Amino acid sequence: MTDVKHMKWWGWGVDGVGFHYEDKPGFAPFVKYAVGLDLLIAQRASEPDFSDLKVGKSNASPAFAKALAAAVGADYVTTDDMVRVIHTYGKSIRDLMRIRGNIIERMPDIVVYPADEAEVQKVVDAAVAANAVVIPFGGGSNIGGSLEPLPEEKRTIVSLDLGRLHKVIAIDTDSGLARIQAGAQGPDLEEQLNKQGWTIGHFPDSFTHSTVGGWVATRSSGMQSDKYGDIADIARGLRVVRPGGMLVLRPLPSTSSGPSVREMILGSEGRLGVITEVTVQVHRTPEKRNIFAYFFPNWKTGIAAMQAISESDAAPSITRISDSRETGFTLATSKERHGFSKFTAETVLPRLMKSKGWNLDDICLSFIGYEGGESHAKLQKKIVDKIVKDHGGMGVGEGPGILYDQKKFDTPYLRDFLLDMGAAGDVSETAAPWSKLVGVHEAAYRAAQGAFDQIGIKGWIMSHMSHSYHSGACLYFTFAFVFDKDPIGEYNVVKNAIQQAFVDNDATISHHHGVGLEHSPWLEQDISAEGVKIMTGLFTSNDPKNNFNPGKILPRPATAKQAPAKAPVKAPAKKAPAKKAPVKKASTT
């Protein structure tokens, strides 16, 4: 069978790695304060057991399975239950709740692992000839409901896993362009590039388990986007398998050949074909790479400073600021300090801030990243330091930045831990012009609080700004609450309220998580009815029989079964930990 590696069927990452908080003395008190959950007495749910899951039978006919086997080899076609479950959902909180709650309305009937582009073409042609559905699968990390088959789908569903296409094919060193197979996951492709002295510069939080094809298909953005751009900037050339032929877009620095077909593929979530190769911009690995931490007296001043930095000649790689609540979370959940570092963080710094007249409840922590040659990085920092000072902020050195950088890919494990303990933690993210950012932030907070009140729970919301542009930036909200009898229904109330606050306040439905089924109800409010008409035309004319990942992105007709608003899911049983595999300790920042 294939050696393609998948994440756990029930959660983030690989088996044996999980979140723990024993070395973070402030974590449990913080959780109690934020959502009222006492971790010291709460009982952890046992790890989900695959044999408890109700798995529907595959409806792939033997003749169709044979046709796929002829395309890729019998070893690379499977109807195995576990494999089909892994290919059913992404990793949104709704996905995790459903998988834990035994809610799988429809799953792929058959999973194929082609070895190369020619085999992808054969699979696509065989599937379309049989009027089957094709859902391309990258790392399965999306959180937009971009993978799940529609519950009402009667046709055979093929999950086309790109995992065997994982090579960096060639680097055009004269142009700074690398041809990469679409199924290459972040660490794999970055390692292949680094060996030759290059980097892609694209580091989403999900980097460890997502693919370059998935990044393109969802319009992803990485934490160093301020320097390297979003994937929409980084991906220059594309090869896409379509029924009966290839779409080939050569890597061009720019072109005026009509409306951009490249842009049509970006964010298409598998609806226009299967991306097999992406030519990306690559950069020489920088001589210097530092992340420095700064504090600001409050959110408004911090945002103003971020805008000033983005307009300056500094051009840092990361411009990020947490609001006061997220700052509180970060400080409360950092590892235990000792000696001088403890004294500085807990005594000297607060004293200094108070002496400046700051209210400690309002302070905001910022990380700014510098990359490039030694002198360039130094100059960038000098410019930023002045802007920070002019805005009344202060620098606190590189130490917290190093920690942030080291722990950035561990945070996703926290969601599984909270679910085990009976709490939901999830995110909503958006982008808006600078003039609207503070208003969007306030509106999302109001909306979340209204939703918490509506369902009668003590909830928590916090936010940071990242990914700066000339005219605006991304706001990223994290919310959490202890769920009651209807976890998904309660989650939907909160998530829907925040999404509605975005579109009501001139912000987009998503800056980098895509649309899928999760955000499609707001698409028309985001791009107008005419925008939806153009997009509908694009999908229906290019895929008249709706074979490619049907139902995603476009708003579903009112009669269609939307994501369950009130799913009959029970909270995971609060049992004492059963015979669990020992959990390797992963830390969070």
Ligand SMILES: Cc1cc2nc3c(=O)[nH]c(=O)nc-3n(C[C@H](O)[C@H](O)[C@H](O)COP(=O)(O)OP(=O)(O)OC[C@H]3O[C@@H](n4cnc5c(N)ncnc54)[C@H](O)[C@@H]3O)c2cc1C
């Ligand atoms: C904890 C966590 C943190 C995250 N952080 C970030 C972040 O910082 N930035 C960010 O941008 N996103 C983030 N995401 C979201 C997710 O990682 C991205 O959407 C990612 O781009 C998905 O890539 P994937 O390879 O996992 O795609 P999948 O989840 O496998 O697929 C996503 C969609 O793309 C389609 N697709 C995948 N591969 C292809 C292909 N080769 N051809 C055509 N269609 C294809 C699928 O059909 C599906 O519609 C995060 C998710 C989680 C769970």
